[in-house]
Structure formats: structure tokens, C-alpha cells
Amino acid sequence: MIAFESVQMILFWTQLLAGLACLLQTLEYLALRSYWSNSGPWSAKNLSAEYGRFRALARIGFSQHVLELMIAARFAASIFLLGSFLAPQIVTSLSLAALALSTLYIAVRFRGSFNGGSDSMTFHVLLSCLVASLWPHLALTSVHYITALVVLSYFVGGIVKLRSANWRSGLALKAIFEHSQARHAGLLSLRPLSANSYLLISWLIIGWECLFPAALLNSSLLWFFLISGGVFHFANFLVFGLNRFFWIWLAAYLAVYLSATLRNGNW
Amino acid sequence: MLDGVWANWFRLWIPSWRFFDEVGSAPKIFFQIRPRGEVTGDSNTIWEPLQDKPGFRAIGLFFNPSGNIYHCRSNLIERLALESQIVQSTELENSTSYLILADWVRSNLKPLAHDSEFEFRFKLTVLTISGDGQAHDTDVLASTWMTA
Numbered sequence: 001m002i003a004f005e006s007v008q009m010i011l012f013w014t015q016l017l018a019g020l021a022c023l024l025q026t027l028e029y030l031a032l033r034s035y036w037s038n039s040g041p042w043s044a045k046n047l048s049a050e051y052g053r054f055r056a057l058a059r060i061g062f063s064q065h066v067l068e069l070m071i072a073a074r075f076a077a078s079i080f081l082l083g084s085f086l087a088p089q090i091v092t093s094l095s096l097a098a099l100a101l102s103t104l105y106i107a108v109r110f111r112g113s114f115n116g117g118s119d120s121m122t123f124h125v126l127l128s129c130l131v132a133s134l135w136p137h138l139a140l141t142s143v144h145y146i147t148a149l150v151v152l153s154y155f156v157g158g159i160v161k162l163r164s165a166n167w168r169s170g171l172a173l174k175a176i177f178e179h180s181q182a183r184h185a186g187l188l189s190l191r192p193l194s195a196n197s198y199l200l201i202s203w204l205i206i207g208w209e210c211l212f213p214a215a216l217l218n219s220s221l222l223w224f225f226l227i228s229g230g231v232f233h234f235a236n237f238l239v240f241g242l243n244r245f246f247w248i249w250l251a252a253y254l255a256v257y258l259s260a261t262l263r264n265g266n267w
Numbered sequence: 268m269l270d271g272v273w274a275n276w277f278r279l280w281i282p283s284w285r286f287f288d289e290v291g292s293a294p295k296i297f298f299q300i301r302p303r304g305e306v307t308g309d310s311n312t313i314w315e316p317l318q319d320k321p322g323f324r325a326i327g328l329f330f331n332p333s334g335n336i337y338h339c340r341s342n343l344i345e346r347l348a349l350e351s352q353i354v355q356s357t358e359l360e361n362s363t364s365y366l367i368l369a370d371w372v373r374s375n376l377k378p379l380a381h382d383s384e385f386e387f388r389f390k391l392t393v394l395t396i397s398g399d400g401q402a403h404d405t406d407v408l409a410s411t412w413m414t415a
Contacts, residue, residue, distance in 0.1 A: 024329055024330060027330060027332075028330060028331065028332040028335055029332075031330075031332040032332045032335075032336050034374075035336055040370070040374070041367045041368070041370035041371040041374065042367060043370070046363055046366040046367050046370065047363055047367075049361060049362065049363045049366055050271070050272050050362065050363040051272055052272075103279070104279055107275075107278065107279040108275050108276050108279075110339060111275045111343075111346075111363070112274065112275040112278035112279070113278055113279060113342075114335070114339055115335055115338060115339065116338070116342065117282070119279060120278075120279050120281075120282045121282070123279050123280075124282065149282060152282070153282065175293065175394070175402065178402075234328075237327070237328055238323070240338075241321065241323070241327055241331055241334030241335070241337070241338070242334075242338070243327055243328050243329065243330075243331045243334070243335075244335065246328065
């Protein structure tokens with residue numbers, strides 16, 4: 001029987017890393033003020049255009065001032081979460097709630113999400129930690145929920161790629177590396193690889209993603225997949241600048257570690 | 268239109284696990300610019316690519332606002348490319364995706380105009396890959412001339 005304190009310790013560090021991820025995200029939102037202010041492209045005026053009879057309400061809800069308040073709350077909540085070992089539990093719970101709500105608000109304001117999958121994982125990690133903080137008897141369930149999300153994020157992605165003829169042939173990867181607008185300029189301007197190289201890398205990615213659930217089988221596989229996963233997300237940052245995925249998946253990996261360790265009876 | 272809008276409220280709740288599962292349309296933006304009031308005929312077919320892709324910085328692992336807003340913009344123009352297949356052009360020009368992108372292009376072109384008044388238009392292309400693996404840019408939509 002796992003000690004309650006052990007689950008709380010894992011959740012504590014997950015919260016800490018999630019708080020760091022949110023703080024970094026918040027600083028980025030602050031730096032992007034010219035894009036979401038009333039005179040920027042993502043202005044409330046432009047966003048409200050698709051709300052029909054709710055246009056006036058959307059214009060108020062998505063105004064520059066509301067987003068400024070949300071970002072300020074987010075900044076404070078991130079700091080409180082990072083210092084949660086000094087604060088009472090109620091402060092931690094309120095911080096998690098504020099971060100989850102502000103993540104949801106920003107996603108809606110940017111029409112579904114600002115940064116795709118990292119927003120979704122951030123939201124679900126925060127929500128899980130919030131549930132665990134409010135109902136401690138659900139802490140282990142929250143941990144397993146995060147684990148399920150991480151495992152499925154790779155496994156489903158792998159299966160989808162496996163079913164894609166473009167991925168099986170290496171064509172999809174070639175298109176991503178050579179034509180994708182998401183690819184960074186500068187340091188890692190990748191030179192075209194051979195067709196066989198694209199094929200090999202494609203199947204490595206497909207295999208790794210499809211086999212990720214095996215991380216739960218034993219500790220050797222666990223460490224292999226977690227470390228290679230970290231390398232994978234770091235590589236995605238190097239090539240595509242996707243820094244947010246690195247930090248929030250790092251936070252979520254702690255849950256995978258606990259779930260796998262419990263399953264293998266090594267705790 | 269409202270049904271699509273409400274989807275924005277639920278997208279975060281449903282994890283998306285389709286990262287790079289398709290070749291992707293790799294949309295690009297091109298623009299033309301002219302002094303305000305100048306009339307340019309249809310013979311002006313020279314389009315310049317909008318070069319606003321951020322470079323790599325190591326600090327970006329911690330702080331990468333330019334990279335993340337660029338990705339956000341990429342998602343926007345993919346969405347606009349999709350919407351252009353569904354709605355009429357007159358409705359498209361009043362859509363949120365179009366308005367955001369037009370403002371984005373406008374703000375990127377202002378430095379090029381050196382504070383003088385100008386007009387601009389943009390076009391969106393998507394990448395299509397033929398059976399032999401060759402990539403081609405295909406025009407998806409072109410805006411009317413707009414003032415800065």
C-alpha cells in the first residue's frame with residue numbers, strides 16, 4: 001500500500017513544475033501585448049466578429065483589460081504555486097484554480113488554443129492537481145489520469161501516424177523538415193536528408209510512440225522512455241521552437257513515474 | 268457560425284493527439300504593397316513572401332514569445348485556408364480569421380512603408396505534394412487591396 005505522503009510528494013513536484021511552466025507562459029503573454037491589445041490583430045473587435053448576437057458581450061469579455069487582469073492573476077498564481085511549500089493548502093488550491101481558469105480563458109480567447117497540445121496538457125495537469133488538492137482521497141486517481149493522458153498522447157499519435165501512408169513512406173517527415181513553416185530558421189536549418197533517412201526516422205518515431213505504453217512495464221523501460229521523451233521534446237524545441245511542450249510534459253512525467261513504479265511494485 | 272465558435276470553448280477539454288499526423292498544408296503568406304491612391308493593374312503579378320519567421324535562440328527554451336505567436340499565426344492561416352474552402356469570399360472577408368490575418372500583415376508591412384501611407388493585399392498559398400513527392404504552392408485566396 002503506497003504511503004499517502006509519497007503520492008503527495010509526487011503531486012507537489014508536479015505542481016512545482018507546472019507552476020514553472022505557467023510562469024514562463026505568462027511572461028511570454030506579457031511580451032506579446034502588442035498582438036492581443038485593442039490595437040493588435042487579436043483584438044476584442046476582431047475576435048467578437050464571429051459571435052453574432054453575442055458580439056457585444058464577446059467584445060467586453062475579450063477586451064484588453066480583462067486579459068490583462070487574467071495575466072496578472074496568472075503571474076501571481078504561478079509565483080504562489082512555486083512557493084507553495086511555504087503557503088497554506090488553501091493558497092495552493094486557489095492558485096491552481098486561477099491557473100486552470102486563466103488557461104481556459106486564454107485558449108477560448110485565442111479561438112480554441114494558443115499553442116495547441118501544450119495548452120491542453122497544461123490545463124489537464126492543473127485540473128488534476130486541483131482535484132487532488134481539494135479531495136486528497138482522489139490524489140492517486142489524479143496521478144493516474146495524468147499518466148493516461150501522457151501515454152495516450154504518444155500512443156494515439158503513433159497509431160494515427162502508423163495508419164498514414166505518408167508517414168509510413170517518410171513523405172510526411174520530408175514535408176515537415178523541408179517545407180513546414182513551423183520549422184525554425186537559423187541554427188538548425190536542416191539540410192535535406194535522403195529518402196532512406198526520412199523513412200528510418202519516421203519508423204523510429206512511429207515505433208517509439210506506439211510502444212510508449214511499455215514504459216509502464218518495468219523500471220528500465222520507464223527510464224528509457226522518459227529520458228528519450230525528454231530528448232524528443234527538446235529536439236522539437238530545437239527544430240520548431242516548441243518550448244512549452246518540453247516544460248509541461250516534464251511536469252506530467254512525474255505522474256508517469258509514479259504510476260509505473262506502483263504498477264511494478266517498486267515503490 | 269456560432270456552432271463553430273462554441274467549439275472554441277470545448278477544444279481545451281478534449282486532448283488533441285494529432286500532432287503532425289498529416290503532411291499538412293504548410294500555408295504561406297505573400298503580399299503586394301503600393302503607395303496609397305496608386306492604381307495597380309492586374310498585370311502586377313509580383314508577390315513577395317512575408318518573412319516573419321523567428322530565428323533560433325537558446326534562451327527560447329525558457330522564453331520564446333516570438334516563436335509561440337508565430338505558431339499561433341500558422342494555426343490561424345491553416346484555419347483560414349480551411350474556411351476559404353467552405354464559405355463565400357464576401358463572408359470570408361468579414362470572418363475573424365481573415366480580420367486577424369489582415370491586421371497581422373498590416374502591422375508587419377508598416378515598417379516597410381517607412382511611415383508613409385500605403386495599401387496592401389495578401390494571398391494565401393498552401394503546399395500540395397504530388398504523387399512523385401514534388402511540392403507545389405497552390406493559391407487558396409487573395410485579398411482585395413486594403414489601406415494601412
